[in-house]
Amino acid sequence: xxxxxxxxxxxxxxxxxxxxxxxxxxxxxxxxxxxxxxxxxxxxxxxxxxxxxxxxxxxxxxxxxxxxxxxxxxxxxxxxxxxxxxxxxxxxxxxxxxxxxxxxxxxxxxxxxxxxxxxxxxxxxxxxxxxxxxxxxxxxxxxxxxxxxxxxxxxxxxxxxxxxxxxxxxxxxxxxxxxxxxxxxxxxxxxxxxxxxxxxxxxxxxxxxxxxxxxxxxxxxxxxxxxxxxxxxxxxxxxxxxxxxxxxxxxxxxxxxxxxxxxxxxxxxxxxxxxxxxxx
Amino acid sequence: xxxxxxxxxxxxxxxxxxxxxxxxxxxxxxxxxxxxxxxxxxxxxxxxxxxxxxxxxxxxxxxxxxxxxxxxxxxxxxxxxxxxxxxxxxxxxxxxxxxxxxxxxxxxxxxxxxxxxxxxxxxxxxxxxxxxxxxxxxxxxxxxxxxxxxxxxxxxxxxxxxxxxxxxxxxxxxxxxxxxxxxxxxxxxxxxxxxxxxxxxxxxxxxxxxxxxxxxxxxxxxxxxxxxxxxxxxxxxxxxxxxxxxxxxxxxxxxxxxxxxxxxxxxxxxxxxxxxxxxxxxxxxxxxxxxxxxxxxxxxxxxx
Numbered sequence: 001x002x003x004x005x006x007x008x009x010x011x012x013x014x015x016x017x018x019x020x021x022x023x024x025x026x027x028x029x030x031x032x033x034x035x036x037x038x039x040x041x042x043x044x045x046x047x048x049x050x051x052x053x054x055x056x057x058x059x060x061x062x063x064x065x066x067x068x069x070x071x072x073x074x075x076x077x078x079x080x081x082x083x084x085x086x087x088x089x090x091x092x093x094x095x096x097x098x099x100x101x102x103x104x105x106x107x108x109x110x111x112x113x114x115x116x117x118x119x120x121x122x123x124x125x126x127x128x129x130x131x132x133x134x135x136x137x138x139x140x141x142x143x144x145x146x147x148x149x150x151x152x153x154x155x156x157x158x159x160x161x162x163x164x165x166x167x168x169x170x171x172x173x174x175x176x177x178x179x180x181x182x183x184x185x186x187x188x189x190x191x192x193x194x195x196x197x198x199x200x201x202x203x204x205x206x207x208x209x210x211x212x213x214x215x216x217x218x219x220x221x222x223x224x225x226x227x228x229x230x231x232x233x234x235x236x237x238x239x240x241x242x243x244x245x246x247x248x249x250x251x252x253x254x255x256x257x258x259x260x261x262x263x264x265x266x267x268x269x270x271x272x273x274x275x276x277x278x279x280x
Numbered sequence: 281x282x283x284x285x286x287x288x289x290x291x292x293x294x295x296x297x298x299x300x301x302x303x304x305x306x307x308x309x310x311x312x313x314x315x316x317x318x319x320x321x322x323x324x325x326x327x328x329x330x331x332x333x334x335x336x337x338x339x340x341x342x343x344x345x346x347x348x349x350x351x352x353x354x355x356x357x358x359x360x361x362x363x364x365x366x367x368x369x370x371x372x373x374x375x376x377x378x379x380x381x382x383x384x385x386x387x388x389x390x391x392x393x394x395x396x397x398x399x400x401x402x403x404x405x406x407x408x409x410x411x412x413x414x415x416x417x418x419x420x421x422x423x424x425x426x427x428x429x430x431x432x433x434x435x436x437x438x439x440x441x442x443x444x445x446x447x448x449x450x451x452x453x454x455x456x457x458x459x460x461x462x463x464x465x466x467x468x469x470x471x472x473x474x475x476x477x478x479x480x481x482x483x484x485x486x487x488x489x490x491x492x493x494x495x496x497x498x499x500x501x502x503x504x505x506x507x508x509x510x511x512x513x514x515x516x517x518x519x520x521x522x523x524x525x526x527x528x529x530x531x532x533x534x535x536x537x538x539x540x541x542x543x544x545x546x547x548x549x550x551x552x553x554x555x556x557x558x559x560x561x562x563x564x565x566x567x568x569x570x571x572x573x574x575x576x577x578x579x580x581x582x583x584x
Contacts, residue, residue: 010409010447014416017423075319083316092320099323101501102330103508103566105537106559109544110330113337113552144323172305174312195411202413204511205537209544229415229511236418236515237542250515254419258412265411269404 018258021251028245034252040215040226049249051256053217057132057225058257061207062200064136064221065143069200070193072140073147077189078177080148081155093149100145108209111138116210130212130224139206143196150195154188155181187272194268198261204229228257334563338556346557351539355550360558363539366438367507367565370535373442374449374506379499381446382453383488386495389454390461391483410451417448418515426516436517438533444516445509449502456498460491493576500573504566510537536562 026034029049037050076096080089115134120127127133158181166176182189212224213234226234232250349359393399421444426436464487472482513535536558543555 010420010450013424014412014420017420018416021423072319072322075316076323079316079320083313084320092324095327096320096323099327101505101508101566101570102327103510103537103562105508105510105540105544106330106334106563109540109555109559110333112544113556114329114333141323141326148323172309174309175305177312177316198411202415204413204415205541208511209541229413232415232419233511233514236422236517251419251423254416258416261411261413261416262408265408269407 014258018251018255021248022255025245025248025252028248029252039217040231047245049252051228051253053215054226054228054231054253055256056217056219057207057211057215058201058227058229060132060219060221060225061136061139061211061227062197064133065139065200065203066193066197068137068140069143069147069196073144073192073196074151074182074189076144076148077152077155078181080152082173082177082181093152096145096148099141100143102142104142104203104205105209107138107142108135108206111135111206111210124222127222128212128224130210130214131222132211132225133221135207135209135211136200136221138210139200139203142203142206143199146199147192147196150192151185151189154185154192157188158184187274191268191272194264194271198264198268201264202229202257202261204233208233228253334556334559337553338558338560341553341557342560346554347561351534355546355548355554358543358551358554360536360539360561363534363536363558364561364565366533367536367562369438369533370442370445371503371507371569373438374445375499375503377442378446378450378453378502382450382499383457383495385450386454386457386461387483387488390458391479391487406451406454410455413511414448414509415511415515417444418512420444420447421512421516436532438531440516441513441533441535444512445506448509448512449506452502452505453495453499456502457491457495460494460498461487463494464490493579497573497577500569500576504569504573507535507569508537508562508566510535510541513538514541536565 034049034051037048037052039048039050040053041048080092084092111134112130115138116127116129116131119134124133162180162184163176166180171179207227208230211227211230213226213230214224215226215231216224218225231253235246235250346359347364348361349357350361351363352358389399389402393402421440425440425443429440468486468490469482472486473479477485540555540558540562543551543558546552
C-alpha cells in the first residue's frame with residue numbers, strides 16, 4: 001500500500017530531473033547571461049540565452065488572459081451565488097465547468113482560425129496572424145471556470161447573517177455583493193486569481209498554436225511572442241538529439257516555469273490559510 | 281472597508297455618505313444584475329461559438345474514410361486512424377496503470393496512514409502536484425521513461441506516453457478517491473471491526489465497493505483529461521506522421537491531439553479542415569467518456 005509514496009517520488013523525480021539537466025545547461029551557459037540577456041536565439045550559430053524574453057512573452061499572454069478572466073469569472077461567481085436560483089445554479093455550474101474540460105488544442109485551433117481573423121476584421125486590422133492577444137483571450141476563457149468556481153466556494157461560505165444584516169439596513173443587492181460579500185470572501189477570491197495566473201503561465205497548446213514562435217521582447221499584445229511553454233513544444237517537436245545544448249535548454253526553461261508555478265501555488269495555498277475569515 | 285475614515289468627516293461629507301437616493305441606487309442595482317448575468321453567459325456563448333465554428337469547419341470533412349485512413353501529405357486523403365487507435369491504446373494503458381495505483385494510494389492515506397508529518401507532507405505534495413503544468417510532466421517523462429528507462433519502455437513508445445500521463449492524472453484520482461472514502465460514515469468501519477474483521481477485510485468488503493462509483497467518476501474525468509492532453513505527449517515524442525497503428529506497448533504511436541496539432545501547423549487550407557474534423561472525432565471520444573462518468577454518478581446517487 002505504499003503507492004502513496006509514488007507522489008513524493010514524482011515530485012522528487014521532477015525536481016531531480018529538472019535540476020540535473022539544468023546544471024548541465026549552466027555548465028555551458030552562464031547563469032548571469034540566462035537571467036540578464038535580452039535576446040533569445042538558442043538555435044543560432046551565436047546562441048543567446050536570455051530567459052527574460054520568454055518570461056516577457058509568458059507574462060504578456062498571462063496578463064491578457066487574467067484581465068479577461070478575473071472580472072468575468074468573479075462576476076459569474078457573484079451571479080451564481082447571489083442572484084441565480086438553486087435550480088439555475090445546478091444547471092449553470094457544470095455548464096461553465098465544461099469550459100475547463102475542452103482540450104487545449106481545440107482552444108488553440110479556435111484562437112488561430114476564428115478569434116484572430118475576427119479581431120483583424122473588426123477592431124485591430126494591424127493584428128499579426130500569430131499574436132499574444134487572441135491567445136491570451138482564449139486562454140482567459142479557459143480559466144474562467146477556475147476563477148469562478150474557487151471564488152464561488154469562498155463566496156458561498158460567507159454566512160447568511162452578514163447578508164441579512166446588510167439587507168436589513170436597506171442595502172441593495174449590488175451593495176451587499178460588492179461591499180459585504182466580496183470583502184468577506186477576499187482570501188478565497190485572491191487565491192482563485194493566483195490559481196488562474198498559475199494555470200495561464202503553464203498553459204501550453206493555446207500559446208504554441210496561436211501566439212507564434214517568434215522570441216520577441218515586446219509588450220505589444222498585437223505582435224507575435226514566444227512563451228516558455230511554446231519554446232519547449234517547438235524544440236520537442238523538432239528532432240533534437242539527447243545531450244545537446246538545445247536539449248538541455250528546454251529543461252532550464254522548464255525549471256524556470258516549475259519554480260514560477262510552484263511559488264504561485266504556494267502563495268495561493270498560504271493566502272487561503274492566512275486570511276480566511278472564520279465565522280461561527 | 282477603507283474608504284470610510286475613522287476621523288469624523290465634515291458635515292457635508294457625512295450627509296453625502298448617507299444620501300438615500302433610492303432610485304439611483306436601484307438603477308445601479310439593475311445595471312449590476314445585468315452585468316453579472318452577461319459575465320456568466322459570456323463563457324457559454326464562447327463555448328457555443330467554438331462548437332459551431334468547429335462543427336461548420338469539420339463536419340463536412342468527416343467521413344468513414346477519414347476515420348479509417350492514415351495521415352497523408354495530401355490533405356484530401358489524410359485520416360485519423362492511427363491517431364485514434366493510439367489515443368484509445370493510451371487510454372487503456374493509463375487506466376490499467378493509474379486506477380490500481382491511485383485507489384491504492386488513496387486507501388493507504390485515508391485508512392492506514394498514521395497522522396504524522398510524513399503523511400501531511402504527502403498530502404500537501406499531492407495537492408501541489410495537481411497544480412504543476414502538464415508540460416513539466418512531459419519533461420519528467422522525457423528524461424525518465426524515454427531516456428533512462430529506454431530498455432524497458434522502448435524509448436518513444438506508447439508505454440512511455442501512458443506512464444507520463446499516469447503521473448499527470450494520479451493526483452486527481454487520489455483526491456477523488458479519498459473524497460469518496462471520506463464520505464463513508466465511520467459506523468461502517470466500526471461495525472466491521474466489531475465483528476472481528478481485519479482492516480483489510482473491512483476495506484475490501486465494504487469500503488471499496490461503497491467508494492467505487494465516486495472514485496470511478498473522478499477517475500474517468502481524469503482519464504478524459506489525459507486523452508485531450510497534447511503538451512506532455514509532444515515532449516515525450518509522440519509521432520506526428522505515422523503510417524501504422526500501434527501494435528504493442530513498446531510501439532511508436534500518435535494520438536488525436538498530436539495529430540490535430542500537427543495539422544494546424546501545416547500551411548495548407550486543407551489541413552486546417554482536417555484538423556477541425558480531427559477535433560470533432562476527439563470531442564466525440566471525450567463526450568462518450570464523460571457521459572459514461574455522468575451515467576455512473578447518477579446510478580450511484582439513486583442508490584444512496
